[in-house]
Amino acid sequence: MLPETQNISIPANGRETRLSKEAILNQHARVIWMCGLSGAGKSTLATRLDNELLSRGYLSQVIDGDVVRGGLNKGLGFSSEDRHENLRRVAEVAKLFVNCGVISIVSFISPTLHSRAMAKNIIGEQDFLEVYINASLDVCEARDIKGLYKQAREGKIPDFTGIHQPFEAPEHPDAEIATGSMTVEESIRQLLDFVLPRISFKDQHEQSQYKPS
DSSP states (O other): OOOOGGGOOOOSSHHHHHHHHHHHHTBOOOEEEEEOOTTSSHHHHHHHHHHHHHHTTOOEEEEEHHHHHTTTTTTOOSSHHHHHHHHHHHHHHHHHHHHTTOEEEEEOOOOOHHHHHHHHHHHOTTTEEEEEEOOOHHHHHHHOTTSHHHHHHTTSSTTOBTTTBOOOOOSSOSEEEOTTTSOHHHHHHHHHHHHHHHHBOOOHHHHHTOOOO
């Protein structure tokens, strides 16, 4: 049975609605945008981070290429224009999650400064946490878990980032995880040290300072 109407407190605007949802979830929603070369460890860390947050009572959602390419962005190819549109759609979806109070963990190569700036503009500066998963091309190619670099070298995959197209490293990322020189356990500990203070639910005074995009 639904509660009496007079007992329902309806937030006056979008900002208050989001804060009310964050209060229910006991977390501050942010977009953790993980970029880096293929093979740098983005997907591994995204999955581990999601599990670690869940074990601590946080609600998060991983958004990565394998998920969106099979559904939301199924019709897009790998031209520069399609890749840009791919990331634009991902940013819009991540923003929807954040506005519902849910933490978004985005895992994409995101090779250009322009594409990441676009994502940050869509999501909002305060909600966008750029995390550079840094491993050199040599390290990533040596791993080559999916055999993508080998196929790119053989000409089977055109316009592959790191081989045919450059990766523009972030100039001032919010965090940098050097997966080329650290273990997965060391990397996830560093990532958690960065993320947890930024999603921990603050008191009412700090909430009142929030200015959503």
